[in-house]
Amino acid sequence: MFKELMKNVEEKNPLTHCITNYVTVNDCANILLAAKASPIMADDIEEVEEIVSIYQALVINIGTLNSRTVKSMIVAGKRANKLNIPVILDPVGIGASKLRRKSIDEILKEVEFSVIRGNISEIKALHNGFTNTKGVDASNNDEIKEENIEKIIELAKNLSKKTKSIISISGKIDVIASENKAYLCRNGNSIMPLITGTGCMLSSLIGAYIGANPNNILESTLNANVLMGISGELAYEKMIKNNAGTMSFRNYLIDEVYKMNYEKIKEFSKIESK
Amino acid sequence: MFKELMKNVEEKNPLTHCITNYVTVNDCANILLAAKASPIMADDIEEVEEIVSIYQALVINIGTLNSRTVKSMIVAGKRANKLNIPVILDPVGIGASKLRRKSIDEILKEVEFSVIRGNISEIKALHNGFTNTKGVDASNNDEIKEENIEKIIELAKNLSKKTKSIISISGKIDVIASENKAYLCRNGNSIMPLITGTGCMLSSLIGAYIGANPNNILESTLNANVLMGISGELAYEKMIKNNAGTMSFRNYLIDEVYKMNYEKIKEFSKIESK
Amino acid sequence: MFKELMKNVEEKNPLTHCITNYVTVNDCANILLAAKASPIMADDIEEVEEIVSIYQALVINIGTLNSRTVKSMIVAGKRANKLNIPVILDPVGIGASKLRRKSIDEILKEVEFSVIRGNISEIKALHNGFTNTKGVDASNNDEIKEENIEKIIELAKNLSKKTKSIISISGKIDVIASENKAYLCRNGNSIMPLITGTGCMLSSLIGAYIGANPNNILESTLNANVLMGISGELAYEKMIKNNAGTMSFRNYLIDEVYKMNYEKIKEFSKIESK
Numbered sequence: 001m002f003k004e005l006m007k008n009v010e011e012k013n014p015l016t017h018c019i020t021n022y023v024t025v026n027d028c029a030n031i032l033l034a035a036k037a038s039p040i041m042a043d044d045i046e047e048v049e050e051i052v053s054i055y056q057a058l059v060i061n062i063g064t065l066n067s068r069t070v071k072s073m074i075v076a077g078k079r080a081n082k083l084n085i086p087v088i089l090d091p092v093g094i095g096a097s098k099l100r101r102k103s104i105d106e107i108l109k110e111v112e113f114s115v116i117r118g119n120i121s122e123i124k125a126l127h128n129g130f131t132n133t134k135g136v137d138a139s140n141n142d143e144i145k146e147e148n149i150e151k152i153i154e155l156a157k158n159l160s161k162k163t164k165s166i167i168s169i170s171g172k173i174d175v176i177a178s179e180n181k182a183y184l185c186r187n188g189n190s191i192m193p194l195i196t197g198t199g200c201m202l203s204s205l206i207g208a209y210i211g212a213n214p215n216n217i218l219e220s221t222l223n224a225n226v227l228m229g230i231s232g233e234l235a236y237e238k239m240i241k242n243n244a245g246t247m248s249f250r251n252y253l254i255d256e257v258y259k260m261n262y263e264k265i266k267e268f269s270k271i272e273s274k
Numbered sequence: 275m276f277k278e279l280m281k282n283v284e285e286k287n288p289l290t291h292c293i294t295n296y297v298t299v300n301d302c303a304n305i306l307l308a309a310k311a312s313p314i315m316a317d318d319i320e321e322v323e324e325i326v327s328i329y330q331a332l333v334i335n336i337g338t339l340n341s342r343t344v345k346s347m348i349v350a351g352k353r354a355n356k357l358n359i360p361v362i363l364d365p366v367g368i369g370a371s372k373l374r375r376k377s378i379d380e381i382l383k384e385v386e387f388s389v390i391r392g393n394i395s396e397i398k399a400l401h402n403g404f405t406n407t408k409g410v411d412a413s414n415n416d417e418i419k420e421e422n423i424e425k426i427i428e429l430a431k432n433l434s435k436k437t438k439s440i441i442s443i444s445g446k447i448d449v450i451a452s453e454n455k456a457y458l459c460r461n462g463n464s465i466m467p468l469i470t471g472t473g474c475m476l477s478s479l480i481g482a483y484i485g486a487n488p489n490n491i492l493e494s495t496l497n498a499n500v501l502m503g504i505s506g507e508l509a510y511e512k513m514i515k516n517n518a519g520t521m522s523f524r525n526y527l528i529d530e531v532y533k534m535n536y537e538k539i540k541e542f543s544k545i546e547s548k
Numbered sequence: 549m550f551k552e553l554m555k556n557v558e559e560k561n562p563l564t565h566c567i568t569n570y571v572t573v574n575d576c577a578n579i580l581l582a583a584k585a586s587p588i589m590a591d592d593i594e595e596v597e598e599i600v601s602i603y604q605a606l607v608i609n610i611g612t613l614n615s616r617t618v619k620s621m622i623v624a625g626k627r628a629n630k631l632n633i634p635v636i637l638d639p640v641g642i643g644a645s646k647l648r649r650k651s652i653d654e655i656l657k658e659v660e661f662s663v664i665r666g667n668i669s670e671i672k673a674l675h676n677g678f679t680n681t682k683g684v685d686a687s688n689n690d691e692i693k694e695e696n697i698e699k700i701i702e703l704a705k706n707l708s709k710k711t712k713s714i715i716s717i718s719g720k721i722d723v724i725a726s727e728n729k730a731y732l733c734r735n736g737n738s739i740m741p742l743i744t745g746t747g748c749m750l751s752s753l754i755g756a757y758i759g760a761n762p763n764n765i766l767e768s769t770l771n772a773n774v775l776m777g778i779s780g781e782l783a784y785e786k787m788i789k790n791n792a793g794t795m796s797f798r799n800y801l802i803d804e805v806y807k808m809n810y811e812k813i814k815e816f817s818k819i820e821s822k
Binding site: 296299300303304307308313314315316317318320321324325328342524525526527528529530531532533 | 744
């Protein structure tokens with residue numbers, strides 16, 4: 001299935017509008033370009049409606065949110081919904097502050113998302129908000145392992161039902177789920193959390209993939225996860241070979257996205273359907 | 275002519291004040307340092323007048339403009355004009371929104387620019403604003419080719435006349451024009467648009483070059499174009515040799531600016547006077 | 549002494565909250581991760597108090613300050629003081645504008661800092677503010693050399709007494725001083741000022757080190773200086789070996805922080821106690 005999805009990205013060069021944080025914005029722009037998508041980063045409330053309307057996808061990332069940008073996110077998201085442009089939400093650090101919780105609640109009330117992507121802590125925090133569960137799970141539970149994978153799949157499907165969004169959870173095993181179907185992706189490398197922005201970059205890539213493939217949101221999201229994971233594996237090999245460190249890893253990661261093709265995806269992907 | 279211009283940059287280490295976007299700001303600072311200029315990125319309206327007055331050049335880039343920063347751009351630009359400090363405008367994505375169009379119109383009403391630099395779409399959008407031409411050219415015309423180069427030179431000279439600015443158009447062939455004279459620069463590599471910020475970085479470099487050579491704006495602008503183009507060629511060679519990708523290319527590009535010298539400029543420059 | 553300090557950082561993974569500038573924010577996040585700390589960059593006034601209260605250290609950097617973020621700095625800093633969370637100040641470019649001077653004065657009135665780190669010009673500007681000395685020293689005096697090192701140590705101790713902060717001055721020779729004791733660190737490489745953000749990155753690293761070692765602020769600050777200096781030396785060697793330039797140097801620098809260990813610190817550190 002990936003052959004067609006990747007071809008669409010490469011040929012359509014999907015215009016991807018990101019309202020995102022200032023920490024990883026440069027990496028997000030560069031990974032989008034490396035994947036042959038075309039990014040614009042614009043967050044002023046006076047222009048986001050107009051810009052999103054000529055774009056193929058909208059990425060909303062609350063990594064360094066403030067009151068000014070939250071308003072822009074809502075306005076752009078509603079406009080995208082009206083025009084059937086897919087929107088992805090990255091609820092960065094939703095558990096870290098009431099402001100983030102409140103902003104996400106506001107955004108979710110106004111905007112429908114094709115995809116929500118986060119790490120397991122973020123997705124749990126989001127899920128708990130919906131189920132009125134209080135308290136935060138012990139942090140040692142906040143890891144995706146073979147032993148708890150079935151529970152996490154259930155949580156993802158449940159959240160997908162509630163939000164009408166594809167849920168993409170990043171971790172040692174990635175879980176990508178709709179209400180009824182889930183995929184696992186075992187690609188990636190444990191060094192990835194040691195650079196900033198792997199999550200943000202993946203969300204941007206998913207934006208490009210769903211922008212070019214709006215009728216196949218689940219598999220497009222999976223494809224972006226696989227692409228990111230394999231790029232991480234190849235980048236890690238190069239880092240070790242070059243006796244390099246994490247910053248070189250970041251560069252190699254984006255290099256590998258640029259050099260990716262369907263043959264490598266086919267050869268290296270480790271996916272499972274649930 | 276480049277020998278003297280480059281020497282001035284290296285010896286004067288021109289202080290270059292950038293009011294710029296948060297996507298590529300780090301690359302702009304690093305390329306300025308690589309070229310032996312000294313950058314400051316400051317955009318608060320309470321300090322920009324004071325800062326620009328001790329600087330040698332001002333770079334205004336609207337890549338992620340908002341109402342707060344547009345005001346700072348105007349205030350800083352007017353102050354620079356009063357002090358005869360050269361100012362360069364990069365009208366990033368001027369065609370993408372009414373806000374950008376409106377902001378640029380406002381800025382151009384208040385500030386005189388020594389140089390305006392953009393890609394051909396941006397320069398055409400700017401030109402059309404002046405001539406009241408409606409409609410946007412078909413995108414396949416928005417490329418600088420040998421076949422349409424004469425028309426683009428005419429457009430550049432015409433816009434230069436209207437704005438009293440040197441016009442620097444970036445593309446497969448760069449066009450650098452005053453009202454009466456134009457230079458073509460055929461340096462560069464087609465991979466350059468596959469990283470974010472090559473345009474922003476070039477605008478910053480032009481800032482440093484005109485800051486160190488305020489009496490020779492046209493040739494300084496050309497020099498920065500040649501420097502960027504050759505650096506792109508050398509960086510691409512290294513990327514291929516190292517089996518790397520676009521993010522490594524970005525790093526090599528700035529590396530090559532750091533390693534540049536007059537001898538390489540003399541050997542590799544492909545310029546033509548029109 | 550460094551063995552224990554480094555172990556604490558590696559094992560505690562200190563959560564480091566940065567309110568910092570948008571130029572070097574990505575490098576700061578990546579160097580913190582490379583040192584095994586855990587960064588969050590958050591500056592909205594509605595969330596900074598809440599965030600800092602779950603963090604181990606707060607880094608305040610005025611590189612691209614504006615009125616919105618200065619308020620957040622004060623609110624977060626006061627909260628950190630109340631909770632005995634160490635706070636470090638990086639008064640970037642304090643001499644460049646009245647706004648910076650005024651903002652720093654305001655911040656220093658409200659917030660107590662465990663550490664203040666800057667280059668010699670910044671520290672002198674800060675010191676002069678306290679002593680009502682007018683005029684700025686000639687710039688050729690603004691360098692730390694063997695000939696003027698005793699004077700600078702005195703200045704640092706004096707400023708430490710006035711601010712009740714450890715003073716960390718970066719230059720050819722780093723000076724790290726309390727009221728009564730000073731360390732010199734002769735590690736580092738003269739290429740470091742040719743990339744943007746070495747100062748900001750060091751301030752972030754100090755944040756992580758004092759966050760993990762709140763009872764040993766002076767030696768933790770020294771440790772971060774030594775770590776940065778040695779990483780710079782090793783990165784420069786690699787840059788020369790690879791015939792690379794400044795942008796690769798930036799990447800290697802963070803790589804070396806990631807690859808650092810106590811044995812290298814012991815072998816390469818050049819410190820002197822005064």
